[in-house]
Amino acid sequence: MDREPARSSSTRTGLPTSLGLAFSLEGEARRRGMPVAEVAGERAERAERAERELSRRHLLMAAGAATAVGLAGAALAGASRAAAATNPATAPRVVIVGAGLAGLRCAHQLWTGATPVASTVYEADTTHVGGRCWTLRGFFANGMVSEHGGSFISSTDSSVLALAKSLGLKTEYANGGSLGSGTYAGWINGARYDGPQQQSDWVAEAYNAFAASYAAMGTPRWNSCTATAKQLDQLSCLDYLTRIGLPSGSALSQLIQSVQLQAGGEPAAASAVGMIGFLGNSSTFDGGPGFDEKYHLIGGNDQLVSGMVSALPAGTVRQGYQLVAVVQNSDGSYTCTFQCGGTPVSVQADHLVLALPFSTLRDVDLTRSGLSALKLQAIAEQGMGQNAKLVTQLTTKTWPSLGYNGVSNTAPTGYQTAWDGSVQLGAKGSPALLVNFPGGDAARTGLTGAAHGPAPTADVNAFLSQIEQVFPGTTAAYNGLAYEDHWSLDPWHKGAYHYYEVGQYTSFAGYEAVQEGRVHFAGEHTDVDNATLDAAVASGERAAAEIASQI
Known part of the structure; x- marks a missing residue:
């Protein structure tokens, strides 16, 4: 700035x-x-x-x-x-920890509201602000951009779309990595397992059971759940698939497991409730309605970040500050202790917004924060998805001529999921991007690269050797450029986005967002059902509204 x-x-x-x-x-x-x-x-x-x-x-x-x-x-x-703005002598000291989309949107809304309220945003990462809303530029040929983190915006993502419009940003068609024509591709148990067969098996073998469970479980939360939800929450995804008669080695079971791995948790660890909630509301095997992942922002999604930062007063965002402790004072205020360049720094807050993932917040000393046992449990236990991205650039798209739309899946032991990262260019657009998106242990330990950087040759070759069976000619079309985002290794996130492990929906889901004292919580992890860019933006708006109504 x-x-x-x-x-x-x-x-x-x-x-x-x-x-x-x-x-x-x-x-x-x-x-x-x-x-x-x-x-x-x-x-x-x-x-x-x-x-x-x-x-x-x-x-x-x-x-x-x-x-x-x-x-x-x-x-x-x-x-x-x-x-x-409020008189500085009497203005509340608003401290926001975490300069991702949630924290920045909170600061942005407070400052651009009818009565401007200043805040200070502290961020540990010195490489960039925006967290997982971060665009990769200058790496691929022809100026093509990709996203280190969140790629898609659904047509129902009202908060992020409104913010983009207010900042003068335009959208382009992304369609969840699927071209407008062609079918889904699959390779499971050594053979093709494409969209028509996936759909037929889904209806014949699983949909009725999923739909019945979906209807019976309602909307399980920490303070309200049906008996069925309680039972289902005690089952892992694998447990549930076995219970409804799908052996773990069947083609449909493996496909469902790979789709579930997009949430980041191993099927043996993730609660069945999340999987049922995503798939059980539609007889079409593509997830429930309202999740079309239709858009991407032209030029990169992190223009949301730069646009908000440019509207804030100079010095609002301070990088290199790692939160290490929060103490509630006798007057209801808080003392936040940061490490900055090896030096402890104490900051006083009348209102404190914790907008960093629970996966890193659990490393902070909260023993004297005044937070409840339930809040501390959520912070300590909420699951963090172990997703990664391996993006390869190709001289041409190999899937349209084969009749495929660019989205493909394998068994959990394979590359799991891939999509067309350049849908906006159409079927004949070149060069093109092909995005591999593994989750769980395959992402956490299977990839060998750094947190963010050029992909190791071994990782690229492993992916290409598998997808060559699905889209022949892809290896020959690879132009030698590939990038890897290994979010499990990112020290400020330790994963991609939240999910719920067995038993967590009915233990604390929904309580993540609840204000305690004058501590507010923001981030995609405070939205039970969505781990998206929109969830982050909306949570920042909610936290800002809480503060504005209380000062």
Whole structure:
């Protein structure tokens, strides 16, 4: 974000000498338990805001013509929001931990609301902001972009679509990685197992059982569930498939397991409730309605991130701050302790938004946070999907001429799932992207690359050797460029997105989002049914609304 060029210290602070400034900064840093650089940065930001406000008043006083007034108003829109904000002396200290979509949307909504509320967003990752909303640029030929994390936006994703529109972003057709024509491809038990056969087997062997369970289980949550839901929640996905008469080695069972692995958890560990909820509401084997994954943002989904950050005051987002402890104070406020460059930093919060995944929040000392036992259980136990991406670039698409739409599945022991990563180019578009999306142990331990980087040759060859059976000619079409996102190895996420293990739907599902004290929770993991970009954005909006209604 661009900032006004810094002027000399003496003109900013009024201190007579640089030595006096140094003593002042050191004294304040010791009193507040903060690094000197942090204190200096805060003073600089306050001084800049004051100067902008002074400039605004001078311009308004001098503006005699309507044109001049209009120009001044346009140039000083940010300063006007700052002037309209709550008095800094009485404003609540709003601290947001986690600069992913959820945390940034919370800060963005607070600042752009009718009465601007300032906040500070602390992020541990120093490589980028936006978390799992992160676009890969400059790697593939022809300027093609891909997504490290979340790729798709469904037509029902109202929060993220509204945000994109407000930021002037446009969508392109993605269709969940499926071209508009052709069938689904499959390779299971050493033979083709394509869409028509998948659909026929689904209706004949499983749909009635899934539909009955779906109807009987209702919407299980921590505080409300049917007896059937309680029973189903004690079954793993594998347990359930066996119970309804699908042997684990049957083609349909293996296909269902691979589809379930897209949620990230092993079929033997994941609650059957999630699988039933996704598949049991439709006689068509493609998941329930309202989940069409229709769109992608032209130019990359992380423009949502840059657009929000650019609308926030300078210095709102601070990187390199790893939360290590939260303590509730006697007056209801909170002391957050961060590690920043090896130095502990204490930050006071009147309202605290925890917008980082539970997979990393569980590493934070919360013993004196005042959080309930149920909240701590959810933080400690909620499942985190172990998904990865291996994106290969091809000189041409090999699936349209074979009659396939680009989406394919194997058994759980294979590459599991792949899709067309360049649907917007059509069937003849070139070059093209082919995305492999494994989950569970295959993603966690089967891939050999770093958290984010060029894919190792061994991983690429393993994928190509398998998909060659499904889409012959793909190996020859590979142009040598492949990228891997191994989210299990990312230290700030430790996985891709949340899921529920056996027993968790009826233990704490739905409680993740509940405010406790003045601690608010945001992130895709606070939405029971969706682990999407939209879930993250909507949760940030919810947390912002909670704060705005309470200050």
